[in-house]
Amino acid sequence: MATLSADARFDAPLFQRYELDHAFDEMFESAGKPRAHYRALFESLLEMPAGELARKKQIADQTFLHQGITFTVYGREEGTERIFPYDLLPRIITAAEWSRIESGLTQRITALNLFLKDIYHEGRILNDGVVPREMVYSCRHFRRQMRGLQVPRDVYVTVTGTDLIRLPSGEYAVLEDNLRVPSGVSYMLTNRRVMKRIFPALFQKCGVRPVDQYGQVLLATLRSLAPNPRGEPTIVLLTPGVFNSAYFEHTYLARQMGIELVEGRDLVVHDNVVYMRTTAGLRRVDVIYRRIDDDFIDPLVFRQDSILGVPGLFNAYRAGNVALGNALGTGIADDKALYAWVPRIIRYYLDEDPILPNIETFLMTEDAQRNHVLGKLDQYVVKAVGESGGYGMLIGPHSTAAQREEFRRRILANPRNYIAQPTIQLSRAPCFVDGRVEARHVDLRPYILYGDRVTIVPGGLTRVALQRGSLVVNSSQGGGSKDTWVLHS
Amino acid sequence: MLSRVADSLYWMSRYLERAEHTARLTDTNLNLMLDQSPEAAKRRWSRVLNSLHHPTPEAAAEPYEVAQRLAFDLHNPSSVVSSIMTARENSRQVREQISSEMWEQLNRLFHEVKRADMDNVWDAEPHEFLRAVTEGIHLFQGVTDSTMTHGEGWQFIQFGRYIERASNVAALLDTSFQDLPIGDEADVADHGEWIGLLRSCTAFEAYCHAYTADLRPERIAEFLLLNSEFPHAVRFAADRLKNSLDAIHDATQSRHAERVSRLAGRLGASLGYGQIDEIIAGGLHGYLDSIQRQCAQINNSAYALYVTYPIETAIEA
Structure with a gap:
């Protein structure tokens, strides 16, 4: 094998359909020349007997299925569970890259948390004219009820999942912040568990940092939020219930942390204290890791038609008798229009330059920017500011004239609701597709935990657009995931 | 333990017991009917229905129809299939509280009684179906006893x-x-x-x-x-x-x-x-x-x- 040139090895049948162009490739510097940290993976792929990868894929499928690692598909009565689509090959990140990501995310979350505190208290950043008032007050996720409310430790965003992408230059940039109820971390953990069974030798060769501690770190983070310690705090995970698409994740995390998984109907509020109904009577609850959106959490304060929430919960929260992670109203800081101000927010509070850059963003509320984008809709990605999961989105280059016309109409009708960004070629990573290794677009969602300090477990969810050429990585839109390896060195 | 969890476990179990009882009762009576006068059979079926707290159907009802309704009628919450469905729904709410073996067994039973060609199975051999139900439930009880705390x-x-x-x-x-x-x-x-x-x-x-x-x-x-x-x-x-x-x-x-x-x-x-x-x-x-x-x-x-x-x-x- 050693006598073959790199290019010849790239010609191996396994890599025949591997595509390299101007998008950044995670694995190859150039055709057949792997980057140093991918060399071990490349070598072992070439050494594998034919059919070995397919066999490994089969074992992995079985493991996912048997362990019940599934998500719920809406709109079907029976058999509503599917295994989460995933890819077999790991995405590898060097220690140096990771340390930059880590410090960049820590900086960003620290600033966004200060921003939230400021917005819901004195509003200095608004008074100083750094962020326009109307941007904040017109945001659908602004919660006036949070004004003046003291949250434990001043921590608003206990759990964040920030979406990073890699520009053609190889630089990491922030695509969006998810500060409300980010999901997907269970796939990071289960992917890793399955991969360790499938590629044990490769793990040793590469030197991969562990992620298993996530559950403990999350528990410690939640514990640090407990109001006025009365001995061991009772921490619960509040789920919308078995029909939620992330229900598997809720049960998984509750089990990993050894805490009770509760639904709204399990909790009652009496005299501004939250209790859960147990067979041994009511038990006081101190911290709630809530996986229910703001809107549904308390029908007395937010949506009245919600049956998922807990009547009176907000008053208990306001009284300081219970902590919520994340706090309510954090959605203003991940509004896609306010995103454009995040670099200025970082400079304002921390007096530092952002370590991780933003993507250039055009505001549809600004006449010049809007006209510029409307003239070239086929080159831009248009996003609704309050949506997530890849909904409410136009990808210009892949759109039809009718779709563009539809978005033009919508943008003109409600400019505050939309932003536009240039179409970015996300970086590509090797994936095992139909018996071959092919390149697919990926992003990266690390999970940032914020309690008495900021902790980022070295890893994250690498989401992959499994369709050839597709740029949409959301699981609701045909995306999958792959294990993410952060190396020791 | 959360009250809701206790509630679900309790009803999961009650409904399975109900399905087992109804299945066995139906099976026994179908079997007895084979060598009995139609008059006696009719009397016994109305007794069976009474014991299950069902309204007695019109006198004309044919015994196989009655049996089929006891087994499959989805409008009747106590029919065998309805009971198994309700039991499964209850167990689904507390999946993290029961062992995966229990969930798998109950799920298998559910898919077995919901299979698409059930009409043929029933027409050919109702006894086989009813026996499969009681066996499936016995298996679930065994799995429960040996895998759950x-x-x-x-x-x-x-x-x-x-x-x-x-x-x-x-x-x-x-x-x-x-x-x-x-x-x-x-x-x-x-x-x-x-x-x-x-x-x-x-x-x-x-x-x-x-x-x-x-x-x-x-x-x-x-x-x-x-x-x-x-x-x-x-x-x-x-x-x-x-x-x-x-x-x-x-x-x-x-x-x-x-x-x-x-x-x-x-x-x-x-x-x-x-x-x-x-x-x-x-x-x-x-x-x-x-x-x-x-x-x-x-x-x-x-x-x-x-x-x-x-x-x-x-x-x-």
């Missing part, structure tokens, strides 16, 4: 199973003895009916061990009501449900458990110290009716204690 949740499962059983068997005895009075010389035709009653409770062989094959109504009543060792006897079920309630009481340290303990203790004592001749002399119907009422009371007060209690009583002063 025998803690509070497991006790709620036992409680649900045995309260359902006590009440089902009492109801079956009640309708049977109303229709086939004790005391008359048992004629040959009735002989088949008594065997049917015993088989409906898987008790024929066990009865023969205890009393020989000499079938006498008052002995059958004694066996199915007062036997402490036979799993489908009312007393056996009452003893088990009391044990489970005691264990739940220990686990929760509830301070308001006197009522439910007293009710369960009274039911157990009435069956434990009862004499069949006295019970018959005092009126079997009244006695069996009272057993069913006591089961309902135990259910209600256990619910009020562990699941639906008002907040005011639960807040410590």
Whole structure:
């Protein structure tokens, strides 16, 4: 094998359909020349007997299925569970890259948390004219009820999942912040568990940092939020219930942390204290890791038609008798229009330059920017500011004239609701597709935990657009995931 | 343990017991019908329906249709298939509380009874279907006992199973003895009916061990009501449900458990110290009716204690 040139090895049948162009490739510097940290993976792929990868894929499928690692598909009565689509090959990140990501995310979350505190208290950043008032007050996720409310430790965003992408230059940039109820971390953990069974030798060769501690770190983070310690705090995970698409994740995390998984109907509020109904009577609850959106959490304060929430919960929260992670109203800081101000927010509070850059963003509320984008809709990605999961989105280059016309109409009708960004070629990573290794677009969602300090477990969810050429990585839109390896060195 | 979880485990178990009972009852009666006069068969089916608290259908209803409805009717919440579906739905709500083996077995059973070609299966061999159901449920019970921690949740499962059983068997005895009075010389035709009653409770062989094959109504009543060792006897079920309630009481340290303990203790004592001749002399119907009422009371007060209690009583002063 050693006598073959790199290019010849790239010609191996396994890599025949591997595509390299101007998008950044995670694995190859150039055709057949792997980057140093991918060399071990490349070598072992070439050494594998034919059919070995397919066999490994089969074992992995079985493991996912048997362990019940599934998500719920809406709109079907029976058999509503599917295994989460995933890819077999790991995405590898060097220690140096990771340390930059880590410090960049820590900086960003620290600033966004200060921003939230400021917005819901004195509003200095608004008074100083750094962020326009109307941007904040017109945001659908602004919660006036949070004004003046003291949250434990001043921590608003206990759990964040920030979406990073890699520009053609190889630089990491922030695509969006998810500060409300980010999901997907269970796939990071289960992917890793399955991969360790499938590629044990490769793990040793590469030197991969562990992620298993996530559950403990999350528990410690939640514990640090407990109001006025009365001995061991009772921490619960509040789920919308078995029909939620992330229900598997809720049960998984509750089990990993050894805490009770509760639904709204399990909790009652009496005299501004939250209790859960147990067979041994009511038990006081101190911290709630809530996986229910703001809107549904308390029908007395937010949506009245919600049956998922807990009547009176907000008053208990306001009284300081219970902590919520994340706090309510954090959605203003991940509004896609306010995103454009995040670099200025970082400079304002921390007096530092952002370590991780933003993507250039055009505001549809600004006449010049809007006209510029409307003239070239086929080159831009248009996003609704309050949506997530890849909904409410136009990808210009892949759109039809009718779709563009539809978005033009919508943008003109409600400019505050939309932003536009240039179409970015996300970086590509090797994936095992139909018996071959092919390149697919990926992003990266690390999970940032914020309690008495900021902790980022070295890893994250690498989401992959499994369709050839597709740029949409959301699981609701045909995306999958792959294990993410952060190396020791 | 969360009240909601206890609630789901309890009903999962009750519904499975109900499915098993209905399936066995239907199977036994389809089998008996084969060598019986249409008149006798009709009478027995109406008895079966009464014991399951079903409204008796129009006189014209054909027995196979009745049986099919007992097995499959989705409008009837107590049909075999409805019960299995409800049990599965309950277990789905508490998947993280039961073992994956339990979930898999129940899920398999669910898919088996919902299979697309069920009409053909039923037409060809109803017995096969009904037997598959009872076997599937027995397997689930075995899996439960050997894979789940025998803690509070497991006790709620036992409680649900045995309260359902006590009440089902009492109801079956009640309708049977109303229709086939004790005391008359048992004629040959009735002989088949008594065997049917015993088989409906898987008790024929066990009865023969205890009393020989000499079938006498008052002995059958004694066996199915007062036997402490036979799993489908009312007393056996009452003893088990009391044990489970005691264990739940220990686990929760509830301070308001006197009522439910007293009710369960009274039911157990009435069956434990009862004499069949006295019970018959005092009126079997009244006695069996009272057993069913006591089961309902135990259910209600256990619910009020562990699941639906008002907040005011639960807040410590």
